[in-house]
Amino acid sequence: MALIVQKYGGSSVADAASVQRVAARIVATKRAGHDVCVVVSAMGDTTDDLIDLAQQITCDPPQREMDILLTAGERISMSLLAMAIDALGVQARSFTGQQAGVITDAVYGRARIIDVTPSRIAETLDAGQVAIVAGFQGVNTEANDVTTLGRGGSDTTAVALAAALRADVCEIYSDVDGVFTADPRIVPTARKLKQIGYEAVLEMAASGAKVLIPRCVEYARRFDVPVHVRSSFSDLDGTLVTKEDPMEEPIIAGVAHDSSQAKVTLVDVPDVPGKAARIFEVVAGAGVNIDMIVQNVSASGTGRTDVSFTLPAVDGKTATGALEAVRDEVGYSRLQYDDTIGKLSLVGAGMKSHPGVSAKLFHALSDAGINIEMISTSEIRLSVVTGAGDLPAAVRAVHTAFGLDSDQDEAVVYGGTGR
């Protein structure tokens, strides 16, 4: 018998029939002898509908009121889910974030969890009942006001509760089957991973893979909560996210891609100390996060260099506006902006101990006739920027080159067989 925290996203509880389907799954888990605590998101488009309503009222709603408004969505889904479980003959009780002891700071709209005191949840489980908890919300106990946790908040609620309850596993249900070696819409031969480490899934997420929110993975890593990413629409096992296990974890986890970035190049920047610092100070001052940075060594004699960096394309205007305002001060001759780029990232905890990964990557792209514009690396990630049009072909070429295609031998990528 285990203690299992299950989290169901909005698409899993989109209407009454879906709520009943999820209830049946929960009841099956309970009847298999496990204690079950469920975290649930708002139904389908409820949250977006509430945001629309607020926008009809005012374009600048106070964030405290916005949080009260949005938390209504999970109250609806959690109580309906409790009713559906009860109708199947298993007692269930629903709890708001506040009632579940999810305590946050006072940053409305994107509050951070500072403590979880789930005594009512523990009592409910001890009484043999299923506990349903509203995701995405907590309470700022100083003001006694409700808060929301921001994007990915329900996943974070689930992991935080799993940590506080010392659950055996936190199951995150959505409409995807698990973590894949690449986006199956681009690489039809992409495979679902059986297991992946926290670091690798973090790099995947940061590199554009739509899997778990980094914040939730970081929480799971800190408290060592095993997370099982799986689909509520099938009974298949998904992907287990745990701490690194060299015997189980693939050397290369997968190929992520991101086409939401743009590239800024400042041409002919004087190659003197402090210029780069000033450039990124200006960009940071405009509230823009940058990703990759490339600065070439200046060609001998000219005393000038080019500085390129990538950033979210949505922040393009803000960043270029801020940089144009300091053109004379920085002394660059020209600003180039390109939002037709794509970023490919090869991720895997094993690659740090395996030489030759980067050479293999560059060969694969070269063989496919794809030009590389920028390169950056971390311990367990290797990213390159290509033209946006080349990105799908690049992802497929790299996926194949590293033996990730589903018709290839699994031993090539799993379990320390080395290369």
Add this chain to the structure above:
Amino acid sequence: MALIVQKYGGSSVADAASVQRVAARIVATKRAGHDVCVVVSAMGDTTDDLIDLAQQITCDPPQREMDILLTAGERISMSLLAMAIDALGVQARSFTGQQAGVITDAVYGRARIIDVTPSRIAETLDAGQVAIVAGFQGVNTEANDVTTLGRGGSDTTAVALAAALRADVCEIYSDVDGVFTADPRIVPTARKLKQIGYEAVLEMAASGAKVLIPRCVEYARRFDVPVHVRSSFSDLDGTLVTKEDPMEEPIIAGVAHDSSQAKVTLVDVPDVPGKAARIFEVVAGAGVNIDMIVQNVSASGTGRTDVSFTLPAVDGKTATGALEAVRDEVGYSRLQYDDTIGKLSLVGAGMKSHPGVSAKLFHALSDAGINIEMISTSEIRLSVVTGAGDLPAAVRAVHTAFGLDSDQDEAVVYGGTGR
């Protein structure tokens, strides 16, 4: 400067534009120098929609979960209203029933308010802000669970808060202009009352007038809270409900009617002690509330009598079924059931000190050719049962006979001029 509690019903906040219109009215009250606490119901059909959702899940939802579900509606309307007020340049903060200190017993679905501790509301008003409170909901502090107050709950919330805050007046806004001398759909010449006492409005409500819920009026009477019933769709004064004021209150407040009743007659009941008690014990045991009762003295010699009573027509089957089961025990010969009846009630605190009211009523009906089937009286009410088809004509005849029509001299009914 006054402290005003305003309550807006669902039809007053049915959509974003209505919320903005109500916000403008609140801001105008605030800018006139008053402190304003607002109680708001769920938007339009929200509550019915949530009930529908629950019914799609199960026909027998646990009441605790039902209460959590339904309280979502007021969270939405209250936060949107706070945003709309904020957008007009006045600070506003919304509060759940729990945050506003509305403490109830644990009877989910129809909880009774046992205390109101509105310290956060008082602080908000002291800070010069508008306080918005979710109607219809409270907290059962023993279990720390939300509860709902049942039908008319938002009106009761408003009056309870007005009492706890020692407000100068509690304004109840809806889509009607106030309390009328009769239903304007039946009596086009019906007049809006300027003022009415708690007792009279209670009798009006109990007699079928769709004005204030009795529970809310009883609360107002107990704590002596003046209630101003008015429309959110106009700036006209409505009707002030206060304790009896012989100088201000009309002798006859109005003519109420109710066509939702039915009549049961047991024919040839043995006229021996205990039979009537047994009959009404059986009806009460079936959970049916009865209204009027008539038992004739038995015609000399027969030793038998007829017993008639009225009850809500929706309970007709339950009551007749229970009575048929005890037919031999009670010894009646026949059970007659008639759901084509109507009840007319003349209500007014002044009538107890004015003789001749009943004679005038019977004359008016007789002149209109309307037969009276049953009669019952209280201190300030006189009710008769007629055929359902006669009810509209009966209401109009009585309304005219007592000088309530709007083209007649107001002095006839207002202010102790006597007759």
